[in-house]
Amino acid sequence: MKNILIVSGHTDLNDSVANKQILDILAEKLPQSRQVHLDSLYPDFAIDAAAEQEKLLWADIIVLQFPVFWFSAPSILHRWMEQTFLHGFSHGSTGDKLRGKKLLLSYTTGAPAEVMDFDPFFQFLKAAAQFTGMEYAGTVSTGGVSYQMRENPELLAQIHAKSAEHAERLVALLEQC
Helix, strand or coil: CCEEEEEEEECHHHHHHHHHHHHHHHHHHCCCCCEEEEECCCCCCCCCHHHHHHHHHCCCEEEEEEEEEEEECHHHHHHHHHEEEEEEEECCCCCCCCCEEEEEEEEECCCCCHHHHHHHHHHHHHHHHHHHHCEEEEEEEECCCCCCHHHHHHHHHHHHHHHHHHEEEEEEEHHHH
């Protein structure tokens, strides 16, 4: 299988239910993949660009796993991209290091999926893929997994079921890449 890098953009994975479970299932189902948990590596947002670029060089497929915060990706994921996707590395006349790699988006929302289509909010990530020569390979999203639901055991069980189903869809998509 190809080298899969999963970048968790959650700002506090210890306080997550859905994203944490998705990542745990992916670690189990894809043991050869590598996971980067930005919140634990860079709690101060001081991204080690060289270390992160080495991970990107290793990867054939890059998965961005994150919750939607105010109609966007979390700030730590933005910061990671700002510090890692640098001129001369990811773009520019000599910046071809991401060219040909596949990018997948995997996100969760607290709002139910039927409330709105969140995909348009992530055009900037699809544009980043195009700008850097990556191939956008698809999105897996799951709504209705709000942290506010975790106090109710019945609703928490729904979050767990949705998270497991999300991880299965993501694994299936990765197998097609």
